Amino acid sequence: MTDAEEAEVLAWFGARAEKRIETGCAHVFLAGDTAFKVKKRVDLGFLDYSTLELRLWALERELRFNRAAASDIYRSVRKVTRAAGGGLELDGPGRAVEYALEMRRFDEDAVLSAQPWAVDGPLAEAMGRLIARTHAGAEIRPQGGGGKALKYTIDSNAKLLRELAPRLGAERVEAVIAATDAEYFRRETLLDARRAAGFARHCHADLHLGNILLEDGRPVLFDCIEFNDVLSEIDIQYDIAFLLMDLDFRRRRDAGVRVLSAYLDEALRSFGPELLEGLAAMPLMLAVRAGVRAHVWAHSGDDQAAGAYLDAALEHLAPPPPKLVAVGGLSGSGKSTFARLIAPGLGPSPGAVVLRTDEIRKRLMGVAPEARLPASVYSPAFYEDVYATLIAEARALLAAGRGVVLDATFIRPELRRRVEEAALLAGVPFHGVWLDASPRVLAQRIEGREGDASDATVATLAMQLERDVGQIGWDRIDASGPAQDSAEAWSARYASG
Structure with missing residues (x-):
């Protein structure tokens, strides 16, 4: 394709479009209920669309990869051909001049980056579980993931950030690079072990709020990476780390906690306990994702945002120590709400993982979290299995x-002692909270519960x-009033201590 033909194609689509959007590597034309994406004729090293054949290859992969999660959005790859009269047409018999991806047009304002405040608890829960199920069904890529795959991005970040150092500050750039490398070498063995355990899979790889759409109240993942297998055949934890980093950067740790907790509960249905061990590498993965966004924003001309991402990377690489909090009380005392409210202020980003016995019960029985279990299931042996x-x-x-925040009734004193001993053995601070409320309030x-994992009834x-x-030797809190008030009061006393 010549420069003149490229300009002709863009003008031809532009004349038929109501709106045109330009990204770093594509042009998108919006017309009616349809969108056409045309790849730019560029070679960025990690991304090569420099020939017609490469652009067709990339578009066909983009269609195939994204239809798994968004089949009704991604329609087909269309051929732009030379018409007999000399003009252009779609899918004609003439010579192919360019290719375009046809998509269903969707509301741009429904993309979550345009409305991060819309990520409420139920949506965050749905996102975490959707991503976990997607990862469980993704193809294993034993040649991907591990230390080598992550080091590829770490080294790429270092090169690009050093080129930008005169604008972003050489001292800050070098601090991020040094801290990232040091953490990488601490976790390299763990990363390679996760690859061997099957955690390297074909992933979305660009999983931030700008690539998640909210339609009909449910999240839809779109626009995954298709152009570089090194970037998309990665550790599943590195995949979700992008979303967690994005939520943290947008001051939505509350949503990040809910996403991560739901993700882990759902993923543990498909993966073994090594899933949890891998979280030791989460600070590194969050920092690498922040580093990627730093040079992306710098290349977009926003040095202030780029600098903020560098600062975020350094914060991720110096995480606060963990602590264990147990929230107990009778059914209806508001344990789950309280636990989710205090979790964002505890431990490394995005906050403490909330473990609920209500969800563990359903997981052990192999049913959905909101499914109801019969009373006959609740035997003493099952009760013990859940707490174990x-x-x-x-x-x-x-x-x-x-x-970690544990959400359980903890009615038996022996169970309260066991969780205190767990903190002691782990060498971490422990706080026990007991929520009180009148029988009428409970x-x-x-x-009034709807769509919750709890099976508790008034009986x-x-x-x-x-x-x-x-x-009860734990902190006793009157939970009769708004949970927000009691959680904020507790956090002010204990979250940072």
């Missing part, structure tokens, strides 16, 4: 440097009220 799993997962997370909350509460819970 809760404590084992907490210990694994703490060993990986993650903060019953009202139980009756369950009645049985709990008859039990002797023993002496």
